[in-house]
Amino acid sequence: MELFRSLIFVPGNRSNMLERAITFDADIIMVDLEDSVPPGEKIAARGVAKEWVSKLANEAPRPKRKIMVRVNALDTGLTKDEVTAVAGPDLYGISLGKPESVWDIREADRILGAAEASAGLEHGRIKLIPWIESAKAVMAAQQMGAASPRIVALAFGAEDYTNDMGIQRTDSGEEVYYPRASVPVAARAAGVASLDSPFVAFRDPDALRKDVQVARQMGYNGKFAIHPSQIEVINEVFSPSEDEIAYARQVVEAWNRAEAEGRGSANLDGRMIDVPVIKRAQNLLDFADAIRTQG
Numbered sequence: 001m002e003l004f005r006s007l008i009f010v011p012g013n014r015s016n017m018l019e020r021a022i023t024f025d026a027d028i029i030m031v032d033l034e035d036s037v038p039p040g041e042k043i044a045a046r047g048v049a050k051e052w053v054s055k056l057a058n059e060a061p062r063p064k065r066k067i068m069v070r071v072n073a074l075d076t077g078l079t080k081d082e083v084t085a086v087a088g089p090d091l092y093g094i095s096l097g098k099p100e101s102v103w104d105i106r107e108a109d110r111i112l113g114a115a116e117a118s119a120g121l122e123h124g125r126i127k128l129i130p131w132i133e134s135a136k137a138v139m140a141a142q143q144m145g146a147a148s149p150r151i152v153a154l155a156f157g158a159e160d161y162t163n164d165m166g167i168q169r170t171d172s173g174e175e176v177y178y179p180r181a182s183v184p185v186a187a188r189a190a191g192v193a194s195l196d197s198p199f200v201a202f203r204d205p206d207a208l209r210k211d212v213q214v215a216r217q218m219g220y221n222g223k224f225a226i227h228p229s230q231i232e233v234i235n236e237v238f239s240p241s242e243d244e245i246a247y248a249r250q251v252v253e254a255w256n257r258a259e260a261e262g263r264g265s266a267n268l269d270g271r272m273i274d275v276p277v278i279k280r281a282q283n284l285l286d287f288a289d290a291i292r293t294q295g
Contacts, residue, residue, distance in 0.1 A: 001286055001287060001289075001290040002152065002193075002290075003027040003222075003290060003291065003294050004027060004028065004152075004153055004193045004195060004221045004222035005027050005221070005222045005223075005234060005235050005238035005239065006025075006026040006027050006028070006222060006223065006225055006230075006231050006234040006235050006238070007026060007027065007028040007029075007030050007068075007195065007222060007223075007224045007225065008021070008024055008026040008028075008029060008030060008224070008225040008226070008227075008228065008230075008231060009030050009032045009036060009070070009198070009224065009225070009226055010029060010030065010031055010032060010036075011032055011036035011037060011045075012031045012032050012033045012036065012037055012045040012046075012048055012049040012052075012069070013036075013037045013038075013041045013042075013044065013045035013048055014036075014048075015048055015052070018031065018048070018052040018055075018056070020228075021052075021056060022055070022056060022059050024228050024231060025231055025232070025235065026065075026225065026231050026235075027065065027066070027222065027235075027294075028065070028066045028067070028068055028092070029056050029065065029066075029067050029068070030068050030069070030070055030095060030224070031049045031052060031053060031056070031067065031068070031069045031070070031086075032069075032070045033045055033046065033049055033069060033070060033071050033072060033078075033082050034070050034071065034072050034073075034097045035097075042072070042078060043081075046081065046082055046085035046086065047085065049069055049082075049085070049086050050085050050086045050088070053067050053069065053086055053088065053090050053091050054088065054090045056090075057090035057091075058090065066092035066093070067090060067091060067092055068091070068092050068093045068094065068095055068127075068129070069082070069086045069091065069094055069095070070094075070095040070096075070097060071083055071094055071095070071096060071097070072097060073096070073097045073098035073099070074096070074098075074099065074104055074107060074108065075098075079096070079108070079111060080111050080114075083111050083112060083115045083126075084114075084115045084118060087112075087115035087116060087118070087119040087121065087126060088119055088121075089119075089121065089125075091126060092126075092127055093126055093127030093128055093129060093150075093152065094108070094112060094126060094127070094128055094129070095128075095129040095130075095131065095155065096108050096128060096129070096130050096131065097131050097133070097157075097160075098131060098133060098134065098137075098160065099130045099131070099137060099144060100134055100136040100137045100140065101136065101140055101144070102140065102143050102144055102147045104130075104144075105128075105130060105144050105147035105148050105151070106147060106148065108128060108130070108148070109128070109147075109148040109150055112126045112128065112150060124149060124150060126150065127150050127151070127152045128148060128150040128151050128152070129151070129152060129153045129154070129155050129195065130144055130145075130151065130154060130155070131154075131155045131156075131157045131160070132144070132154050132155065132156050132157065132161075132179070132183050132186075133156070133157030133158075133159075133160035133161045133164070134160065134161060134164040135161075135164055135165060138161070138179045138182060138183070141154060141182065141183055141186035141187070141190075142186040142189045142190050144190075145186055145187055145189070145190025145191075145192050146189075146190040146191070151190070151192050152192055152193060153187065153192050153193035153194060153195050153221070153222075154183055154186065154187040154190070154192060154193075154194050154195070155183075155194075155195040155196075155197075155224065156179065156180055156183040156194070156195070156196055156197045157197055158173075158176045158179075158180065158197035159197070159200075161176060161179055162175060162176065171201065171207075173211075176197075180196070180197070180215075180218065181218050183220075184218055184219035184220050184221075185219065188219065193221040193222065194219065194220045194221055195220065195221065195222050195223060195224060196212075196215040196218075196220040196222070196223040196224070197223075197224065198223070198224040198225060198226045199211045199212070199223070199226075199230065200226065202225075202226055202227035202229060202230055205229070205230075205233055208230055208233050208234075209233050209237060212233060212234055212237040212238070213237055216237055216238055220238075221238070222234070222238055223238070239288075239291055240284050240287060240288045240291075244284060245284070245285065245288050247281075248280075248281035248282075248284045248285050249281075249285065250268055251268060251273055251277060251278060251281035252278065252281055252282060252285070254266040254267070254268045254273055255273055255278045255281075258273070
């Protein structure tokens with residue numbers, strides 16, 4: 001079971017910030033070549049990103065942590081060269097900005113395959129996380145999520161979505177409720193994880209916690225961070241609490257007793273336990289085990 005609770009962006013042109021990222025406790029470090037890098041520095045940033053993908057993968061205190069690179073959208077003409085520059089054995093995957101169709105995903109898959117061949121990597125080694133951040137992408141999200149076996153998650157991008165729709169981004173977020181709620185459904189239907197848009201008010205941890213709780217309840221598996229101070233809250237909310245783990249164990253025990261007695265359901269504290277409930281409890285316990293193993 002892979003962990004996608006927290007992913008943090010680090011500008012791909014800033015070696016000083018990338019060095020700090022070695023200590024970050026995020027599940028995935030996302031070296032950013034897109035929005036964080038000024039146009040005049042994008043080409044030079046490729047070399048910096050390549051160097052730091054290897055350093056972050058090998059020097060990080062968490063040996064199983066994944067390193068990804070967010071590349072620029074296909075229509076910029078930068079994607080192929082960026083992927084080719086950073087492809088290597090230490091790269092877990094690529095995050096692609098602004099795809100809008102199955103064709104875009106297949107083109108990204110082709111670029112990744114060519115880069116793997118050039119780098120001597122087995123086909124399919126480099127994973128892919130597309131961003132869902134336009135009206136077209138929202139409507140095609142499920143098909144896009146299933147368009148390549150490389151895809152491990154879909155990410156919702158609220159800022160670019162509101163720009164595409166020509167609407168104002170607000171703190172309350174009503175304007176993105178529909179697309180935000182639809183992405184985890186599309187991702188689940190495609191059999192991949194879902195990742196929520198960053199919370200931009202990084203100096204407000206209470207508001208962040210509420211926002212992450214909403215994302216978890218919507219079905220998201222994780223959330224992007226734009227500041228290291230956000231990682232702890234995101235990890236905490238997307239991890240089972242001790243109370244949740246204890247209750248899940250009680251559910252499994254009650255179910256095992258019922259099975260031993262030949263019954264197809266059980267009850268715990270006046271609540272019925274049937275197959276969906278036991279599956280949910282077992283999934284939670286498996287997830288908690290993965291956190292202990294990988295975290």
